Amino acid sequence: MKETLTRIDSLMSGIYKDYMKFFKYMGVGVIGTAADWLVFYALIGLADIFYMYAVAVSYFVGMVINFFLNKHFTFNNKYKKVHFQFLSFAFVALIGLGLNEALLFAFVHYIFSSSSDLALMASRVIVTFMVFVWNFLANKHTTFKIFQ
Template structure:
């Protein structure tokens, strides 16, 4: 039952991170007029930092005193997840008569959610 609640907490944290990512990207791109790729990197970075902090305290209740190493592991897992997301979308969408982009993105989100949760539970916050 504990794993079920961790999955729920991880998912809620991810939703908040997505809102932060989109919100910050929009703010920096549209209002502050930063280059769209820089704005995207800022949004991603803020979301990853937020997600690490909430997952450390709330989801996994980590007491690891080496938070810098722990954050580095979380960042690596997140970057691999980003790469997987892009690769899965490419595989599903780019084939001849490929899957609709947003359907492909949905599949990618589900697969990467499982990857991120398991990798963080077994590697980052073990």
């Protein structure tokens, strides 16, 4: 009985740690996403840059912010060779960017059939949540697990 309780306690502790990492990752994601969206809307609104180019630039800005905050805050990662870790994070983010671009295009042109500001904003919100899940799982199991 005591072994069973110990196993349950260990399992619950692991689940709690995973949830805490997920919530920290979400908090960091909000900061990175805010930077991403601010740059995105500045580029399309002030600089009149095509939205598909703007999303690539803004996504990169958010990615850099997310990397450093997740490394130090979410995963408390002490790995010294930051360049290797950043390359792994960037690779995951590059796949995320591809998903972001493809899904954004699909939502704007096929689902909403409009490139109005409202359709663009709604598409960004939906796509951001979809890509967020990919980025969390990929970084948790590669970038911040392999490079410890």
